[in-house]
Amino acid sequence: MRSSSSVSLAGGRGSGSVRLSSSPACPVTAPVDAALEYLMVKKDFQAALDTCEKGLESLGSFAEQEDSSFKYVELKAALTIVGIQALAELNQWRGVLQWVWQQYGETEKIPAKIIQMCILLYVKVDERAVMKDAVCDWLHCSGNMSQSGFSSVAELYFLHILVPMGHTAEALEMLETDVGRLAFTDEQRQAARSLVDIQNEKNATSSSTNPESVAVATTCASKKDKLTQRLTSMMRLLYRGLSVASVRIRSISLRRVFLALILLYLLLVRIDPALPSAFPWLLRLHGLLQQTWNTMFGPYYRANSRS
Numbered sequence: 001m002r003s004s005s006s007v008s009l010a011g012g013r014g015s016g017s018v019r020l021s022s023s024p025a026c027p028v029t030a031p032v033d034a035a036l037e038y039l040m041v042k043k044d045f046q047a048a049l050d051t052c053e054k055g056l057e058s059l060g061s062f063a064e065q066e067d068s069s070f071k072y073v074e075l076k077a078a079l080t081i082v083g084i085q086a087l088a089e090l091n092q093w094r095g096v097l098q099w100v101w102q103q104y105g106e107t108e109k110i111p112a113k114i115i116q117m118c119i120l121l122y123v124k125v126d127e128r129a130v131m132k133d134a135v136c137d138w139l140h141c142s143g144n145m146s147q148s149g150f151s152s153v154a155e156l157y158f159l160h161i162l163v164p165m166g167h168t169a170e171a172l173e174m175l176e177t178d179v180g181r182l183a184f185t186d187e188q189r190q191a192a193r194s195l196v197d198i199q200n201e202k203n204a205t206s207s208s209t210n211p212e213s214v215a216v217a218t219t220c221a222s223k224k225d226k227l228t229q230r231l232t233s234m235m236r237l238l239y240r241g242l243s244v245a246s247v248r249i250r251s252i253s254l255r256r257v258f259l260a261l262i263l264l265y266l267l268l269v270r271i272d273p274a275l276p277s278a279f280p281w282l283l284r285l286h287g288l289l290q291q292t293w294n295t296m297f298g299p300y301y302r303a304n305s306r307s
Contacts (some may be wrong), residue, residue, distance in 0.1 A: 028075065031055025035082045045089040052083035056103055076103070077111050084117055093125055097134065107134045108141035112149025119156045128161045134160065139179045154183035158192060166203060168196045 031051055034216050038048035056079050059072060063225065080103050087096050097118055104110045115138055122131045135157045138144055144153075154174075164173040175189045 004058045026303075028071070031058065032075065032078045032082065035079065035086075039086055040090070041083055049083055049086040049090065050219055052079045052086065055079045061219070073111070077114060080104075081117060081256075084114070084121065088121060093121055094127075096121060097130060107137050109137065110154050112147045113142065116149060116156060119153070119160060123160045128165055132161055138185075142257050145179075145182055151183045154179060159195075163195065163199055166199075168200055168203075171196050176184060 016232060030266065035051040038044045038051060056076065059076055059079075080100060087093060087099060100114060101107070105257075114134060119131050119135060122128060134154065139150075139157060144150055145177055158174065162168075162174065172193065175184065175192055180189060197228065220254060220269055229266045264275055272286065
């Protein structure tokens with residue numbers, strides 16, 4: 001379900017309005033008046049729907065009178081329109097078309113204003129495909145071409161079903177058939193062709209992007225992101241290691257560091273302190289290290305000792 005809230009068509013085109021030529025006090029129009037009261041005043045949509053269905057059932061005997069055929073058609077259309085609105089308010093819009101078929105039997109017999117109302121309803125809930133075949137059959141019925149709302153149905157079908165669904169070839173074909181020539185003037189047909197051209201340009205622009213290149217770019221981007229994450233992790237580990245090492249180095253006395261350097265030097269040069277010849281070299285090395293210590297690290301060590 002695309003919409004969890006109820007769908008209202010009160011603000012739609014004028015096709016959804018209910019107008020009766022008979023007096024409100026007429027008992028035949030009582031179901032219409034009661035259904036409208038439930039729908040508009042009491043907001044009891046289920047009661048409005050039940051009233052419409054009962055009123056449609058009671059119209060059977062009324063239809064047998066030959067002098068009231070026009071009134072019968074108007075009353076049936078009025079009850080059907082109110083019923084559609086009640087179903088929409090009850091969020092049962094999926095069953096609207098089926099419910100209308102139950103009242104009229106065939107799509108070709110549905111009045112133009114009810115077809116318009118169904119188109120607007122299913123367009124509003126973004127279910128255009130539901131009405132496509134039904135409206136196409138209705139438009140190609142020769143008996144409907146004489147109805148006053150035929151042009152409006154064709155316009156809604158072209159603008160809100162064929163073009164948005166991308167059926168531009170079918171839309172252009174419709175303009176050249178009897179339906180298009182009867183429903184639209186020459187200027188309207190030219191404007192409709194321009195609209196189809198604009199839609200085709202939009203479709204071509206949206207489809208110009210190569211899906212394979214997009215997939216390759218996405219893969220490269222993902223690999224680059226992974227490499228960046230790995231480098232970032234390595235840098236963090238290196239930084240932590242250097243931080244720990246610096247803390248440990250600071251905690252070691254500089255004298256111990258120099259003692260370690262002396263031992264390392266002795267190991268590398270391999271001087272044996274027990275030999276008599278090594279004594280002068282050790283004295284020279286001690287003096288050199290002492291001078292280096294006093295020159296380079298003496299002030300730093302004294303400052304740390306005072307603190």
